[in-house]
Amino acid sequence: MNEAVDEAGWDVEPGDEIEPLVQAVGKLLKVCREAAGMRVAELGEVLGYGEDMIRKMERGARIPRPEYLDRADQVLNAQGHLRAFTKDMERARYPKKVRELAQLEERAVEMLLYSNHNVHGLLQTPEYARALFEMRQPALSADVIERECAALMARKSVFERDPAPDLSFVQEQVTLERPLGGKMVLRRQLEHLLEMAKLRNVSLQVMPTDREEHAGTQGLIEVLKFADGTAIGRSEGAFNGRPVSSPRDLRVLELRYGMIRAQALPPRESQTFIEQVLGRL
Missing domain, CATH: 1.10.260.40 (lambda repressor-like DNA-binding domains)
Known part of the structure; x- marks a missing residue:
């Protein structure tokens, strides 16, 4: 067999x-x-x-x-x-939680995404994603790793939508420098980030480690906005990490994300920063 x-x-x-x-x-x-x-x-x-x-x-x-x-x-x-x-x-084929997230992403017209530990899933290369799943503890089975990787890659269809949603990413500097999976995996991941940053509907910013003020110290933030004016969001450091959809709760996340964007490097400077990191590998 x-x-x-x-x-x-x-x-x-x-x-x-x-x-x-x-x-x-x-x-x-x-x-x-x-x-x-x-x-x-x-x-x-x-x-x-x-x-x-x-x-x-x-x-x-x-x-x-x-x-x-x-x-x-x-x-x-x-x-x-x-x-x-x-x-x-x-x-x-994909885990229930991933299916539900993918369905939300398929409906979204705008996404606000701040990541502080790893490169955001929508921006990950297959090699980088696999490295992350292989590092999970307790260790995942080979079957589960295959399933999770396939589900993550399938979510990238969001970039092929027409009209395309507006995507705003803010990545912590450390996520661009930690060689998860090895330097070659990181090199390809950084090259991919530069490719994605060129898309007209994508804004990619880097949050430098040396910032003395940081509105994202409470963890990742994700806000998905839909065409009917509704939205859903979540953050590790707010509302016990649960998804929220009320205007009042969403305002808290959007305010926090807006401050993060303002404190991060502008998109063009962020691309230059990524190129410099890539050049040091």
């Missing part, structure tokens, strides 16, 4: 609201296979997947990858009935 077999999908999280849909897709997979007159072993041989994996998907215990549905649709002559669920299964 090759590596592709193990990556056919991920187990369904118990109690996840997506579970009924995954089970329905599994039943459809079985119906299409039986209608094509194929046994599990035969389908597995054609597609390159183990029998146990296919049975798990058919009973809804395993989330099939979109590419698996696409290939099965062709082999079983399902006339697009399996392929129709590729986007649903793409979303279902």
